Amino acid sequence: MGPLLSAACVLLLVLRAVSAATVGNPEDYAADEAERTAGENIVFDDYRGKGCVDDSGFVYKLGERFYPGHSNCPCVCTEDGPVCDQPECPKLHPKCTKVEHNGCCPECKEVKNFCEYRGKTYKILEEFKPSPCEWCRCEPNNEVHCVVSDCAVPECVNPVYEPEQCCPICKNGPNCFAGTTIIPAGIEVKVDDCTICRCHNGDWWKPAQCLRRECLNGQSLS
Secondary structure, X not given: OHHHHHHHXXXXXXXXXXXXXXXXXXXXXXXXXXXXXXXXXXXXXXXXXXXXXXXXXXXXXXXXXXXXXXXXXXXXXXXXEEEEOOOOOOOOOOOEEEEEOOOOOOEEXXXXXXXXXXXXXEEOOOEEOOOOOEEEEEOOOOOXXXXXXXXXXXXXXXXXXXXXXXOOEOOOOOEEEEOOEEEEOOOOEEEEOOEEEEOOOOOXXXXXXXXXXXXXXXXXXX
């Protein structure tokens, strides 16, 4: 009987320990219950149908005019919520570089005051020549307007371009071709012993008019 009695005592002690752990501290249960009750008693303000609230938490009465946020348009508080103005805002300048949204409409605070053309910048109303044949100006609207020179047809068959000049020039005056030879205009030119040529008047691009005479051994017979 001795061993059986000892085993029964050990089992009884184990059951008491488990029961104590399951019951726990009564104070913990009281604290949990108080917290749950307090959470259920929280009441959130509901202004639907009574007023409107802006971004900062201020409450406005029905019919009151207010600004919901820093950059919003003015609104009127209604039972259905804020009804805000929708004005037709002016268009921003296409060259605007700084826009502020402090009011109902965005405002341009800084406009580019220069022009850009072929990788370079120019002041407003500044005139410049990007090439010998172009004359340009930076307009107040930040756009560049250019005029290209219209060159006359040169009066020679061998025009040349001088540095910083737009149009070609005839350094040796008007001329034309007589075969492969260039002759001056306005006079008769003996291109060989038997041929005399003359340029057309005004038509420098046309071949010269030539008169060939009868020759004997390279000598003219006339």
